Amino acid sequence: MGRVMSESEQDRARDPYTLGETDGGEGDEDHAVFWAEAVADDIEAREPTDPIVIKGGISPSGVPHLGNINEILRGYFVAEVLRDRDHEVRQVFTTDDRDPLRKLPRKLADLDGNIVDLGDVNAGALGQNLGAPYTEIPDPFGCCDSYGDHFSNLIADSAELLGVDIDIVSTTDLYEDGAFEELTRYVLDNQEKARDVLGQYQDKVDEDYVPFNPICGECGKVTETVTAVDTATGTVEYRCTGMEAGDRVIEGCGYEGAATLREGKLPWRFEWPAGWDVLNVDFEPFGKDHAEGSWPSGVDIAENVFEIQPPVPMVYEWFTLDGEPFSSSEGHVVLVHDVLELLEPEVVRFFFSKDPSKGRDFSIERLDLLVDDFDRTERLYYGDESGTEREEALAAEAYPPSIRPTVASRFSGAFGAGAWREMANDRGARETAAEHIDNVFGDCVRIPYTFAAVLGMFDDPALRADVARTEGHLTEDTPEWAVETALGRVELASEWARRTDNEFNYELKRSGIPEMDFDDATAAALDELADFVAEGHDGETIQGEIYETAKRHDVPIGDLFSAGYRLLFDESEGPQLGPFVAKLDREFVVERFRRNR
RNA sequence: GGGCCGGUAGCUCAGUUGGCAGAGCGUCUGGCUUUUAACCAGACGGUCGGGGGUUCAAGUCCCUCCCGGCCCGCCA
Numbered sequence: 001m002g003r004v005m006s007e008s009e010q011d012r013a014r015d016p017y018t019l020g021e022t023d024g025g026e027g028d029e030d031h032a033v034f035w036a037e038a039v040a041d042d043i044e045a046r047e048p049t050d051p052i053v054i055k056g057g058i059s060p061s062g063v064p065h066l067g068n069i070n071e072i073l074r075g076y077f078v079a080e081v082l083r084d085r086d087h088e089v090r091q092v093f094t095t096d097d098r099d100p101l102r103k104l105p106r107k108l109a110d111l112d113g114n115i116v117d118l119g120d121v122n123a124g125a126l127g128q129n130l131g132a133p134y135t136e137i138p139d140p141f142g143c144c145d146s147y148g149d150h151f152s153n154l155i156a157d158s159a160e161l162l163g164v165d166i167d168i169v170s171t172t173d174l175y176e177d178g179a180f181e182e183l184t185r186y187v188l189d190n191q192e193k194a195r196d197v198l199g200q201y202q203d204k205v206d207e208d209y210v211p212f213n214p215i216c217g218e219c220g221k222v223t224e225t226v227t228a229v230d231t232a233t234g235t236v237e238y239r240c241t242g243m244e245a246g247d248r249v250i251e252g253c254g255y256e257g258a259a260t261l262r263e264g265k266l267p268w269r270f271e272w273p274a275g276w277d278v279l280n281v282d283f284e285p286f287g288k289d290h291a292e293g294s295w296p297s298g299v300d301i302a303e304n305v306f307e308i309q310p311p312v313p314m315v316y317e318w319f320t321l322d323g324e325p326f327s328s329s330e331g332h333v334v335l336v337h338d339v340l341e342l343l344e345p346e347v348v349r350f351f352f353s354k355d356p357s358k359g360r361d362f363s364i365e366r367l368d369l370l371v372d373d374f375d376r377t378e379r380l381y382y383g384d385e386s387g388t389e390r391e392e393a394l395a396a397e398a399y400p401p402s403i404r405p406t407v408a409s410r411f412s413g414a415f416g417a418g419a420w421r422e423m424a425n426d427r428g429a430r431e432t433a434a435e436h437i438d439n440v441f442g443d444c445v446r447i448p449y450t451f452a453a454v455l456g457m458f459d460d461p462a463l464r465a466d467v468a469r470t471e472g473h474l475t476e477d478t479p480e481w482a483v484e485t486a487l488g489r490v491e492l493a494s495e496w497a498r499r500t501d502n503e504f505n506y507e508l509k510r511s512g513i514p515e516m517d518f519d520d521a522t523a524a525a526l527d528e529l530a531d532f533v534a535e536g537h538d539g540e541t542i543q544g545e546i547y548e549t550a551k552r553h554d555v556p557i558g559d560l561f562s563a564g565y566r567l568l569f570d571e572s573e574g575p576q577l578g579p580f581v582a583k584l585d586r587e588f589v590v591e592r593f594r595r596n597r
Numbered sequence: 598g599g600g601c602c603g604g605u606a607g608c609u610c611a612g613u614u615g616g617c618a619g620a621g622c623g624u625c626u627g628g629c630u631u632u633u634a635a636c637c638a639g640a641c642g643g644u645c646g647g648g649g650g651u652u653c654a655a656g657u658c659c660c661u662c663c664c665g666g667c668c669c670g671c672c673a
Contacts, residue, residue, distance in 0.1 A: 017602070033613075059673060099673060203670070244671055268673050292601055292668035317602070318666080325666090358610090359603060359666070369609050369622060376621075387620080391611075450622095454634055471635050504634095540631090547631045561633050576634055 014299050016291055016313035017357070033390055034397040035355060036077040039283065040085065042312045043078070048282045050088040051425075054079050055281040055311070056166075057094035060134050060151035062105035063115065064158060065333035066362060067319045067326040072155075073352035074285040074316055076164045079424070080401035088425050092279055093166040095155065097134040097148030098175055098265045100222040102245040104130070105329040110141055111153060113337030131221035131243055131250040133265070135172040148172070158336035162345050163405025165421035171271070174278060175262050183274045183306065184261045185231045187211050190305065197304050198269055201297040214264035216240040218255035222265065227256075234261045269294060273302040276311055285314040285356070316356035322364055334362070342367055342496045344489065346406045350374045353398040365500050371449035378403070382442050400437055407436050410481060440479075445486040447473045449493050453504035454575050456494025464490055467579065506569045510588065513597055514570035522563050523595070525553040529560075530593035533586060543578025567592050 032038035043052060056071030058064065072093060079089040104126055108116050118126075121140035126147075129137040134148030144150040152168060159166045174180045187194050191211065199205040210226035214236050221240065228237040236259050240252035266274055272294060275281065286295065295313060302310040319326065326333055339348055342364070351370060354360065363369075379385035380395035387395070408420030414432055415423060423429035447455070447468055455464045464487055468474045474483055497504040518526065532545050550560040564581070565574035574580070581589045591597050 061673085096673075102672070201669095246672080271673090288602065288667050289673090290668090294668095294673080315602075315667095354610090357602070361609085363609080366609065366622085372621065373610080388611080390613075391620085394611090448635080451635065467634090473635085544631050557631090558633060565633080573633055576632060578632080 016315040033393045036081045039078045040081040043283050051090040052082055052087050052282045053280050054091045055284045059096045059099045060148045062328040063109040063333050064155045065326045070316050072159050072164055077401055091166045092169050094169045094171050095152040096171045098172045100131050107331035113335040115331055136220050161336050163421050165424040179278050181261050188229050188231050194305050197300050211267055211270050212264055214238040214259035216255055217257045219253040269297050273298050277306055277308045281311045283312045285316055288315050291315045317359040320361045342492050346403045347374045350402040368449040375446045404433050407441050408433050411436050443479050443482050445478055445482045447486050447489055452489040452493035453497040455490045457506050509570050516566050521553045521555045525549045525555050525560055526593045530590045534590045539579030539582035542582050
């Protein structure tokens with residue numbers, strides 16, 4: 001501390017957009033290829049004391065979807081870079097659970113991440129709690145202490161599923177335990193200053209504005225009308241009036257009473273900077289919605305009301321889901337729980353390692369592209385493929401934090417007891433992880449995602465491995481753990497094929513014969529093929545016979561394959577035919593090829 | 598209306614201090630003399646959102662316009 005920043009440095013420090021522009025004036029300085037490195041540079045430039053604190057946070061207002069995970073994973077990548085630079089890093093995540101419920105979401109989610117319609121829970125009970133803090137509202141699922149706790153738990157689970165170590169801090173707790181009390185008293189003692197600053201950003205700040213919202217002792221709702229303040233005794237008198245919520249007004253009960261400084265909340269514009277102070281926040285990423293409103297006022301309040309230094313900021317653009325904005329209330333969401341049925345966690349983390357300044361679509365339809373991108377990055381990292389200098393440099397930096405939790409869990413025996421995320425700051429464990437990544441894990445094998453989807457048609461795990469072997473994805477030398485990892489993708493990719501019903505979603509049409517129209521030669525060839533299958537041969541032999549049969553009947557080879565796929569899947573393409581039919585029950589194949597049923 | 602972020606091949610995107618427009622996927626063609634998955638080779642594909650300017654040189658810097666998103670009431 002103590003270093004005086006120049007004005008331009010200060011401007012840059014406050015600008016949440018200038019990612020990577022870390023030039024100190026010298027043109028030949030290395031330009032960071034990975035945004036998290038650039039952010040880490042900015043944080044280090046302030047000479048922070050360990051532990052460096054990285055914050056994120058959301059209101060537990062409803063389903064925490066993949067877009068909300070930015071609040072966890074953007075910070076994670078920066079944390080990992082700093083840890084690699086031998087800093088101790090604490091990643092905290094505030095659930096802003098003293099915020100009032102302002103409207104009822106249409107969709108909720110149970111603790112397993114299943115989306116549930118509002119009508120399936122006790123909506124009436126929820127409706128009566130509009131205006132009350134999330135932590136004062138009963139959990140509509142009845143499984144957690146409160147509505148707020150329910151959704152905070154889902155967020156905590158999401159982080160855990162992704163192997164990220166976060167300390168979840170309840171804002172309600174910060175008030176109730178008194179952590180915010182000193183700052184609350186300070187703001188109330190310096191209301192004029194607070195009003196002056198906030199008034200530059202909000203028109204409604206007038207003489208009567210009091211930067212504190214008590215919770216009504218009668219109805220439990222957050223109120224806005226403070227009638228008297230006595231910071232010496234630590235009490236605030238209020239009248240419970242209505243609260244605007246969008247285009248509606250939540251009615252107050254009219255009760256007049258007194259609250260302590262712990263029985264209410266600071267308005268968001270103060271609460272955010274208050275959190276920076278109380279938690280000693282050094283860095284905080286936030287969505288673009290905060291960039292032009294909350295952030296500038298937050299900086300101003302931090303510097304000129306609380307007289308603290310705001311954290312290093314970073315804006316991230318929002319993701320869309322299949323081209324449409326995420327919407328918790330409308331149920332257009334995907335949770336980490338869902339995504340991990342389709343992708344390995346390292347691929348999910350990798351998605352968040354990409355440039356935060358670019359809007360990005362999380363396209364379920366084209367998840368194969370994302371996985372291919374990850375696989376290539378992995379190959380670049382291990383030097384199995386070459387790319388541009390920049391690509392290789394980026395892989396060198398972005399791959400390790402993406403894969404680290406996976407490696408730690410795969411080789412958990414080397415790390416002693418406990419989950420990796422509890423060892424994030426452990427130097428020894430990090431060295432072990434690095435050593436594993438650069439040595440044993442180099443034998444990791446990836447089956448291309450779309451091919452994994454093809455393999456998914458085989459119920460028999462042994463057959464999946466067989467085919468992966470014949471295709472050269474697995475060899476004699478592939479270690480057992482790598483075989484498991486590689487084949488683990490098959491379940492994910494076939495779930496993807498099912499969910500998107502794409503061209504890899506081959507479904508064997510057992511119950512009825514698909515519509516078809518074959519010429520005589522093809523029909524004759526199919527009959528002969530049926531006879532051959534009936535004799536009982538292995539897959540390769542059948543595969544060869546398909547060629548021979550086609551040749552004998554002067555049928556273009558492609559036509560005969562098409563005919564087979566049509567009969568089995570009602571598709572024009574499919575898996576390698578011979579080995580596939582060899583694994584099906586013989587009678588079914590024979591009858592089907594004879595077009596009997 | 599004002600401020601900010603983004604706009605590169607059909608799709609997904611990469612493009613440090615200005616220095617000959619890139620990758621993957623898709624498509625097409627060919628190869629692997631028995632594989633319609635896999636794999637290999639090649640091709641097609643772009644007025645870098647439009648227009649102006651600075652420069653020997655602009656995707657990159659400046660101005661302007663268009664499109665999309667966010668913010669500019671309240672709330673978070």
